[in-house]
Amino acid sequence: MQDILSAILAGAPGEELAALPVPESYRAAYVKRDEMGMFEGLESDDKDPRTSLHVGEVATPDLAPDEACIAVMASAINFNTVWTSIFEPLPTFGFLDRLGREGVWGARHALDYHVVGSDASAVVLRVGSAVRNWKPGDKVTVHCNYVDDQSPTAHDDSILADNQRIWGFETNFGGLADLSVVKANQLMPKPTHLSWEEAAVNALCNSTSYRMLVSKNGAPITQGDKVLVWGASGGLGAYAVQYCLNGGATPVGVVSSQSKVDLLHELGVEAVIDRKVAGYKFWKDEFHQDESEWRRLGKDIRGLVGDDVDIVFEHPGRQTMGASVFAAKRGGTIVTCAATSGYMIEYDNRHLWMKLKTIKGSHFANYREAWDANQLVCEGKIIPPLSAVHTLEHVGEAAYQVHKNLHEGKIGVLCLAPEEGLGIDDHELRAKVGEDRLTLFRRHGA
Ligand code: NAP
Numbered sequence: 025m026q027d028i029l030s031a032i033l034a035g036a037p038g039e040e041l042a043a044l045p046v047p048e049s050y051r052a053a054y055v056k057r058d059e060m061g062m063f064e065g066l067e068s069d070d071k072d073p074r075t076s077l078h079v080g081e082v083a084t085p086d087l088a089p090d091e092a093c094i095a096v097m098a099s100a101i102n103f104n105t106v107w108t109s110i111f112e113p114l115p116t117f118g119f120l121d122r123l124g125r126e127g128v129w130g131a132r133h134a135l136d137y138h139v140v141g142s143d144a145s146a147v148v149l150r151v152g153s154a155v156r157n158w159k160p161g162d163k164v165t166v167h168c169n170y171v172d173d174q175s176p177t178a179h180d181d182s183i184l185a186d187n188q189r190i191w192g193f194e195t196n197f198g199g200l201a202d203l204s205v206v207k208a209n210q211l212m213p214k215p216t217h218l219s220w221e222e223a224a225v226n227a228l229c230n231s232t233s234y235r236m237l238v239s240k241n242g243a244p245i246t247q248g249d250k251v252l253v254w255g256a257s258g259g260l261g262a263y264a265v266q267y268c269l270n271g272g273a274t275p276v277g278v279v280s281s282q283s284k285v286d287l288l289h290e291l292g293v294e295a296v297i298d299r300k301v302a303g304y305k306f307w308k309d310e311f312h313q314d315e316s317e318w319r320r321l322g323k324d325i326r327g328l329v330g331d332d333v334d335i336v337f338e339h340p341g342r343q344t345m346g347a348s349v350f351a352a353k354r355g356g357t358i359v360t361c362a363a364t365s366g367y368m369i370e371y372d373n374r375h376l377w378m379k380l381k382t383i384k385g386s387h388f389a390n391y392r393e394a395w396d397a398n399q400l401v402c403e404g405k406i407i408p409p410l411s412a413v414h415t416l417e418h419v420g421e422a423a424y425q426v427h428k429n430l431h432e433g434k435i436g437v438l439c440l441a442p443e444e445g446l447g448i449d450d451h452e453l454r455a456k457v458g459e460d461r462l463t464l465f466r467r468h469g470a
Pocket residue numbers: 102103104228229232254255256257258259260261278279280281284299339340343344361362363364365386387388389426429433
């Protein structure tokens with residue numbers, strides 16, 4: 025692996041990389057099948073990724089004809105790695121076993137360890153015999169929509185494919201590792217003005233927010249829209265507010281600390297609510313919500329932007345969904361992709377039907393959406409909200425930070441990249457986008 029890394033750092037051409045042997049094993053972060061009961065009886069909050077995530081050598085899988093073997097320079101923590109590492113809502117080994125029953129290449133995935141991670145910036149080392157558009161030496165980022173393109177169901181909107189999966193969550197050989205194998209149709213060009221770790225954090229959350237707020241498949245914003253964004257400085261929210269600003273909409277960001285309020289102001293988000301200061305108590309107890317608290321949120325929003333919101337960008341789930349359905353304006357849309365605080369949702373249906381609101385489900389993005397979202401990063405129109413960087417050895421701590429909501433934006437993880445700041449090719453574009461802007465979250469997170 026050292027030879028591969030030295031060649032990459034020296035800028036070796038693709039032919040040279042292609043001539044270097046791919047090692048038979050590699051360093052990776054994984055959870056173990058025989059430990060999936062380790063947190064039984066504990067509350068979610070007390071389940072600690074630092075005890076379940078291991079870093080060690082695993083065998084390099086064979087390469088399928090439609091795949092690329094990549095040297096991972098950096099990766100990122102996503103909430104799905106938190107879910108895998110606390111074995112909630114289900115252990116992910118069930119996903120691997122199901123994939124394992126899908127033919128000879130699928131069988132590689134059903135192992136007693138699950139290599140996690142759904143983001144990467146990387147260099148292509150090998151491509152399978154059916155790969156046409158990529159070659160050794162290409163610098164890439166990886167999106168996580170893992171789709172069998174021989175299924176007819178994958179050929180309208182591939183996220184609707186009946187065997188669609190998320191790489192590194194519902195498949196093995198994820199990105200928190202020094203090597204990975206991915207489908208060629210997961211690859212996208214690496215933004216040339218970003219370091220490896222800046223480039224690594226975007227694909228999953230950026231593409232998800234793009235589909236939710238820009239794509240026709242989500243709840244696309246139009247100029248003048250007002251958009252309530254929960255967790256507005258978090259992984260998804262940090263992209264959502266940028267899409268609002270770029271698209272002429274007005275984001276109303278909700279966060280939980282003054283430092284996050286300051287960060288959003290610096291990013292250009294004027295209307296921000298600190299939910300800790302506001303002290304909303306949407307739930308009176310475990311079973312009953314408090315409509316007067318929903319009204320208070322609505323009043324606070326109108327106080328900031330003069331109107332109700334056209335769109336609510338939802339992902340906290342049980343704790344906020346009742347308030348979100350209430351807060352959307354007549355005819356508005358609540359677009360949701362998650363339920364961090366609980367997936368059994370309750371809202372007052374009268375507010376939905378009488379005011380003709382829509383709840384729209386959304387999940388990651390298809391290749392085209394991920395590609396277009398990546399292009400905006402490549403052009404410097406979307407900045408990476410990288411706030412902290414950990415080494416792969418400390419992946420457990422990095423996942424713990426996200427689990428405990430101690431972070432802002434995205435946490436990057438150095439895999440093969442020996443230090444931060446490497447991999448920047450286009451210094452002119454970087455200067456044009458602005459060093460201050462590109463490092464905004466990093467400065468706040470430091
Ligand atoms: P994140 O970086 O942890 O950000 C989420 C933010 O939500 C937190 O920073 C927090 O912000 C806010 N939040 C958390 N609990 C809340 C609550 N009870 N009430 C109000 N706000 C709350 O996570 P993320 O990457 O944005 O992901 C968020 C969720 O979306 C996760 O469940 C993840 O699995 C899911 N997700 C789904 C997809 C998909 O394709 N379906 C893609 C990406 C992520 P404040 O404390 O500052 O308010």
